[in-house]
Amino acid sequence: MSRPEPSRQRLLAAEVLGSDPASERLVALRGEPLLVALAPGLGWTRRGQLLAASAVNLLARLFDFVGAIDLDVDDGPHVLPRVGGLRPGRPLAQELAHFARSLRPGGGDVRPVAKRGPYERALSLGGACRVPAREVVHADGAEWLAGVGPEPLPELAPRGPIFNPFGPLVAAAWGTSEIARSLFRSLSVGRRPGAFAPLEKTRTWDLWRHGFDEPAPGPPFARELSLGDVGVAGLGALGSAAVFALAQLTRVSGTLELVDDDRLSPTNLERVLVAGAADVGCPKVELARRALRATRLRTLAIRGRYGPGVPRRARASTILVGVDSGAARRAIVRLLPEAIYNGGTQATEALVSRHVRFQGACLECLYPKPFARGPAPGAQACGRATVAPELPVATIGFVSALCGFLMACELVKDRLRAERDQPLDDARPVLRLDLLAGAPGPESVEAYSPRRNCFCREPETQRRIDALRGG
Numbered sequence: 424m425s426r427p428e429p430s431r432q433r434l435l436a437a438e439v440l441g442s443d444p445a446s447e448r449l450v451a452l453r454g455e456p457l458l459v460a461l462a463p464g465l466g467w468t469r470r471g472q473l474l475a476a477s478a479v480n481l482l483a484r485l486f487d488f489v490g491a492i493d494l495d496v497d498d499g500p501h502v503l504p505r506v507g508g509l510r511p512g513r514p515l516a517q518e519l520a521h522f523a524r525s526l527r528p529g530g531g532d533v534r535p536v537a538k539r540g541p542y543e544r545a546l547s548l549g550g551a552c553r554v555p556a557r558e559v560v561h562a563d564g565a566e567w568l569a570g571v572g573p574e575p576l577p578e579l580a581p582r583g584p585i586f587n588p589f590g591p592l593v594a595a596a597w598g599t600s601e602i603a604r605s606l607f608r609s610l611s612v613g614r615r616p617g618a619f620a621p622l623e624k625t626r627t628w629d630l631w632r633h634g635f636d637e638p639a640p641g642p643p644f645a646r647e648l649s650l651g652d653v654g655v656a657g658l659g660a661l662g663s664a665a666v667f668a669l670a671q672l673t674r675v676s677g678t679l680e681l682v683d684d685d686r687l688s689p690t691n692l693e694r695v696l697v698a699g700a701a702d703v704g705c706p707k708v709e710l711a712r713r714a715l716r717a718t719r720l721r722t723l724a725i726r727g728r729y730g731p732g733v734p735r736r737a738r739a740s741t742i743l744v745g746v747d748s749g750a751a752r753r754a755i756v757r758l759l760p761e762a763i764y765n766g767g768t769q770a771t772e773a774l775v776s777r778h779v780r781f782q783g784a785c786l787e788c789l790y791p792k793p794f795a796r797g798p799a800p801g802a803q804a805c806g807r808a809t810v811a812p813e814l815p816v817a818t819i820g821f822v823s824a825l826c827g828f829l830m831a832c833e834l835v836k837d838r839l840r841a842e843r844d845q846p847l848d849d850a851r852p853v854l855r856l857d858l859l860a861g862a863p864g865p866e867s868v869e870a871y872s873p874r875r876n877c878f879c880r881e882p883e884t885q886r887r888i889d890a891l892r893g894g
Contacts, residue, residue, distance in 0.1 A: 432487045432693055435817035436610065438770055439859065444610045452606060453490025456532075457482060458542040462550030466500035466515050469586050470565055473671060474548045475519055476507025477595035478562070482546070483523040483531065484693050484820045485599075488606045491532035493542070494519055495554050505717045507671065508697065525699040526692065544605050546598050551575050558605055561625065562598030564590030567641035571597045572625025583643030588671035589630050589832045596825040597628070600858040603821065607859060619859055628863045630832055632845040633854065635864045642839060650677030650720070650838055654739035656729045656755060658683040658707040660694035660818065661745030661766040664827020666711045667696040670718055672835070678721040680739050683707045684728050694820040696827075729755045743830050749790035756786040757878065759887060764833050765789075766826035771859040773822050775829040776852050776871075779837065781888050783849035784871040785879040822858050829854065 437443040459478060465471025475496065482489055496516040504511045509518050516535035523533040537554045545556035549563045562571045565579035566587040571594060581587070604619040611618045628634075631641025650669075655662050658681060669679065687698050687705050695707070697714040708724040715722050727734035729746070731754060740761040746752060756763065756778075763778040763786050778786050833847055846868045847854060853869040861867075878884055 430487050430693065431690060431818045432485065432820075435770060435819050436487065436607070438817045439607065440611055448610055449487060452488055452609060455543045456491040456493045456534075456538075457489050457602070458493050458495060458537055458540070458545035458552070458554055458556055460495035460537070460545055460547045460552050460554060461497070462548060463497055463553075465549040466497045469503055469506060470581060470591050471549055472500070472503055472506045472509070472515060473588055474562070474564065474591045474595055475515070476509050476522065477592055478546055478548060478599060479519050479523045479533075480507065480526065480696055481596060481599040481821050481824055482602065483526045483533065485603065485606075486527065486693060488603070491534075492520075492523055493534050493537045495537040495552075496535070505670070505673075508667075508714065525701065528689065528692070528700045544602060546602050547575070548595075548598070549579075558621075560598055560601040560605070560621075562594045562601075564592070564594030566590050566643075567631040568627060568629055568638050569594040569597060570625060570627040571601055572622045574625045576625055576627070582640065585644035585646055586671075586673050587644050588668065589828065589835070592668055592671070592828045593628065593630060593825065593832075596821045596828060597858075597863075599821040600825075603819070604859055622862055626862055626864075630829075631836065633847065633868050635867075644674075645839060646674060648672075648675045648835070648838055650675060650679075650834065651741060652678045652680065652739040653834065654680040654682055654729075654737055654742040654760075655711070655745065656682050656742050657745040657747065657751075658695075658711045659685070659691065659745065659747065660820070660823035661768070661827045661830070662743065663695045663697045663707070663711060663714075663745075664824045665743050665745060665766070665831040666714055666827075667824075668828045668831035669720065670697075670714045672718065672720075674719065676719045676721075678723060678739070679715065680723045680725055680737050681708045681711045682725045682727060682729060682734050682737060683711075684726050694818060694823050696820075696824060729758070731757075733758060741834070743834065744786070745827065745830070749792075752790045753787050753792060759884075759891060761891070762834075762837070764830045766823070766830045768818055768822045768826055770817055771819065771822055772855065772857045773826045773829075775826055775833065775847070775854045777833045777837075777847040778852060779849070780892065781879060783852055784873045785877065787879060788871065788874045788877045789853065791874060791877065825856075825858065 500515040502509045520533045520535040524530040541555035545559045552559045563576045568590045570576040608619040712722045744765040765776045767774045
């Protein structure tokens with residue numbers, strides 16, 4: 424099976440393992456089929472189909488580590504309209520297999536039926552796994568709730584009449600990260616004892632209030648919801664994941680300004696969720712627009728990028744920021760947009776932050792300009808090191824996918840309820856999670872205060888902000 428070279432996943436594996444994984448072990452891993460199982464009955468629902476489509480999308484892009492995927496999906500269900508990039512009306516299992524093959528250069532070994540087993544690894548979506556497997560990761564999501572762990576979750580059932588995709592999307596990305604932990608454990612045998620430990624128990628994540636292991640229902644989706652005018656800055660791994668999430672919304676209107684000046688390269692296939700192998704060379708703005716084609720959202724494709732000025736034709740004062748450097752983020756915040764929903768990745772760590780009306784820390788407070796003679800007074804750390812202007816090349820798809828899903832989720836939460844008293848809010852604007860070393864919990868949500876020497880504290884900036892507020 425061919426794969427893009429050089430692989431960013433392989434770079435990440437070498438980084439987290441301490442050296443390049445042995446080629447013979449990678450070959451052995453790719454020879455072990457991975458089972459993806461969907462609980463009986465879920466294939467007839469939009470929730471179940473989105474869970475399966477998103478999980479297969481992410482798992483199939485683990486080119487270096489997953490060579491074959493078998494599907495345990497009931498016969499009978501056909502794909503509903505507008506589900507995760509699948510073609511509507513096709514038999515679900517066959518379409519999932521076709522979809523997974525289309526993501527990989529050269530296709531890949533994806534079968535719409537499962538063998539008797541036992542499998543080494545299985546991702547079981549929505550219930551118990553019917554086929555024997557030595558290690559099973561369970562994942563499920565509904566509305567604002569996602570759960571993952573070694574045991575099946577209690578039955579999750581949507582309450583509102585309008586479909587909410589965020590629980591299933593986050594569950595798929597989180598479940599994929601647990602499968603990746605198992606793969607990396609296999610690669611680290613004899614080198615890093617105890618590394619990449621699995622979850623000890625099944626965990627839940629309430630996306631509405633970022634509560635953990637204490638499920639509480641958030642509000643139902645409105646029957647009609649407007650996002651207004653929203654810019655998407657960068658349509659690589661982060662921006663494409665946000666677009667993928669927004670494309671699953673029903674009965675939602677607004678305008679998305681899709682801003683990027685790049686074309687899809689072979690190495691992008693590991694992470695760009697709206698693209699397949701046949702799309703190499705296509706403008707990323709066109710791939711994003713295609714993903715949104717069947718929605719109610721109006722799209723404006725802008726071949727350019729945010730910089731010292733706003734791209735031509737861009738008007739949105741709300742921006743989803745998926746750019747790949749601290750310098751680009753600082754340029755965007757200095758345009759004084761009303762709201763920013765930011766995502767960033769650093770190796771296996773995902774960071775999502777929310778900044779609305781310059782209440783609390785701005786985006787430059789998180790990504791200060793580096794100083795040649797050491798950090799500025801009051802500079803704050805991001806992860807294990809002060810944020811650098813360029814993010815590492817080593818990346819993996821499920822990390823950026825989770826970031827993009829959460830960026831879109833925070834935007835929608837603000838459109839459903841304008842005033843917040845729960846994170847991510849002005850005082851606690853950051854959520855950070857290492858997907859191969861941690862689990863979402865209260866410590867994932869971080870309080871952040873404005874830096875004293877940030878541009879957002881300067882008198883002239885304050886006067887401009889007051890003028891924009893009408894003060």
